[in-house]
Amino acid sequence: MKLLIALATVLSISATSAEWTCDDCTAVVNSIAAYLTSEESIAKQVDILLAEVCPQVENPDACLAGLPDFWNSIAMIMWPGYYAAEADWMCAPLCMAKAVREITCDECFEGLQLGADQLLSEEAITAIIENLSGDALCGVAEDPETCAAVIADLIPLALPALTANPDEGAG
Secondary structure: OOOOOHHHHHHHHHHHOOEEEHHHHHHHHHHHHHHHHOOHHHHHHHHHHHHOOOHHHHOOHHHHHHHHHHHHHHHHHOOOOOOEEEEEOOOHHHHOOOOEEEHHHHHHHHHHHHHHHHOOHHHHHHHHHHHHHHHOHHHHHOOHHHHHHHHHHHHHHHHHHHOOOOOOOOO
């Protein structure tokens, strides 16, 4: 998801230095995770999902009724899990190398887009479904099997809907 808040953070970093450090990367990734789990952002995500996803599911009325609370639970686990600075797909390579590298504004924007593109990959969607269907969410749910079935249907519809509708007012 393209987030202007993260871009503002990146631009403030880039304005003072063209060098990209582990701390810079961590700050951006943590800003994205924090915004995506904010009450404001989750409300916007829910609005998108109610409009874009619920009409596509077998029981739209149940989706409309249950999705807001369910998505809040999902978002609080999924976004910090994906936008985790220490993860191999985020800042770990830069931080482990203890490197400082030059980065342009275009490269930064490309990196943010690559993160969104990766989120939509079959591998990432499968990993998210497996994680949420397990102990992270459904394993502690009242009905783990139903929860896992809903996750398996919801995530492949939700992530493309959210990335196709970026929060332009986030910054």
